[in-house]
Amino acid sequence: MFFNKLVAIIWMLTLFFGTIEVQAADKSGLSARQQLGKKLFFETRLSNPSGQACASCHAPAAAFSDPRPGRPVSEGAGKGMFTSRNAPSVKYLAMVPDLHVDKKEGIYIGGLFYDGRAASLEAQVEGPAFGHNEMAIKDKQSLIGKLRQLGYRPLFKKIFGDAALATTEQGYGQLVEVIADYERSAELNPFTSKYDYYLMGKIKLSKQERRGLQVFEDEKKGNCAACHSTDPQDDGTRPLFTDFSYDNLGVPKNPANPFLQLRGKVNPQGSRFTDIGLGKTVAKAAENGKFRVPSLRNIAVTSPYMHNGVFKTLQEVVEFYNTRDTDSKWAQAEVAENVNKDELGDLQLTKQDIDDMIAFMKTLTDGYQPDGH
Numbered sequence: 001m002f003f004n005k006l007v008a009i010i011w012m013l014t015l016f017f018g019t020i021e022v023q024a025a026d027k028s029g030l031s032a033r034q035q036l037g038k039k040l041f042f043e044t045r046l047s048n049p050s051g052q053a054c055a056s057c058h059a060p061a062a063a064f065s066d067p068r069p070g071r072p073v074s075e076g077a078g079k080g081m082f083t084s085r086n087a088p089s090v091k092y093l094a095m096v097p098d099l100h101v102d103k104k105e106g107i108y109i110g111g112l113f114y115d116g117r118a119a120s121l122e123a124q125v126e127g128p129a130f131g132h133n134e135m136a137i138k139d140k141q142s143l144i145g146k147l148r149q150l151g152y153r154p155l156f157k158k159i160f161g162d163a164a165l166a167t168t169e170q171g172y173g174q175l176v177e178v179i180a181d182y183e184r185s186a187e188l189n190p191f192t193s194k195y196d197y198y199l200m201g202k203i204k205l206s207k208q209e210r211r212g213l214q215v216f217e218d219e220k221k222g223n224c225a226a227c228h229s230t231d232p233q234d235d236g237t238r239p240l241f242t243d244f245s246y247d248n249l250g251v252p253k254n255p256a257n258p259f260l261q262l263r264g265k266v267n268p269q270g271s272r273f274t275d276i277g278l279g280k281t282v283a284k285a286a287e288n289g290k291f292r293v294p295s296l297r298n299i300a301v302t303s304p305y306m307h308n309g310v311f312k313t314l315q316e317v318v319e320f321y322n323t324r325d326t327d328s329k330w331a332q333a334e335v336a337e338n339v340n341k342d343e344l345g346d347l348q349l350t351k352q353d354i355d356d357m358i359a360f361m362k363t364l365t366d367g368y369q370p371d372g373h
Contacts, residue, residue, distance in 0.1 A: 037182030047135040052077035063298035072309025081133040086309035121180035144171035212360025241296035248289035252331035254310035289335025
């Protein structure tokens with residue numbers, strides 16, 4: 001954890017005090033394109049006002065989620081400008097398929113953001129960059145103009161030749177390409193959790209972790225694997241603990257979400273704002289309140305949870321799944337229609353079951369160091 005924070009600080013200082021040359025390949029194995037993408041991912045001088053980078057809400061020390069504790073959602077470049085949603089980890093995001101309808105199941109699968117509105121990593125960059133309550137960059141022309149002023153053209157030229165940042169459209173295309181390339185790198189897709197070493201046969205899980213895995217997969221208990229699949233991907237890649245589908249879990253509105261206090265163009269509905277998720281993307285009421293099932297990799301270190309950050313701890317999430325329909329302490333769903341009442345809400349898990357399952361989910365955190373390594 002300390003090492004990750006140190007790396008992030010070094011990168012921020014490097015970008016603030018001056019650029020460094022992008023080499024053909026560095027010690028981490030990043031290509032020249034990925035190195036440039038990484039520099040831009042940590043670049044704080046592009047936002048309006050300056051001071052915010054992609055890494056501000058997606059920091060390595062927090063598994064590329066928002067590192068700032070105590071906030072249900074992320075704050076933008078402008079002071080007091082909050083987003084409506086909790087910034088998720090961008091680790092393993094490169095493996096999410098494009099939004100499509102599974103013909104066999106008749107359900108929506110894939111797409112980036114919680115609501116699937118972006119079709120690719122390249123398209124995903126645009127949302128935060130130009131979001132009024134995120135990086136708040138005026139437009140593409142302003143963005144590419146800043147890149148030129150900050151001395152990035154020589155770095156782009158080494159990769160794209162004379163066409164580097166030549167026009168606004170060319171420059172923007174090149175910018176999103178290299179950031180997406182970095183997000184596809186092994187640095188964000190490392191598969192270095194304890195569970196990965198277990199799958200490779202290099203270590204054993206503890207008794208509690210094994211019990212937790214059993215509860216996680218048991219259709220008569222947690223049944224978590226119904227959506228957070230433990231099966232390898234079709235290409236043989238180790239499991240991502242998601243089937244990329246969409247669900248309305250009956251999550252309550254978060255009254256502590258500072259976005260609800262904003263007014264004007266940012267949030268004209270104020271406290272009455274209701275996030276309908278996928279329903280807005282596909283313009284279908286039958287999908288209202290549904291959000292993409294996230295990967296559970298690094299789930300233990302990426303709090304808060306759910307699209308609006310309403311739950312602060314993993315314990316609280318599991319208890320909600322367990323007793324949503326039987327305990328009056330849970331507030332009503334933000335979107336009452338389309339709530340999944342078949343797979344959660346009254347799981348009847350014991351305290352031991354819950355503790356075991358949480359112990360298992362902690363094995364999904366990257367950066368595990370086996371004894372002797």
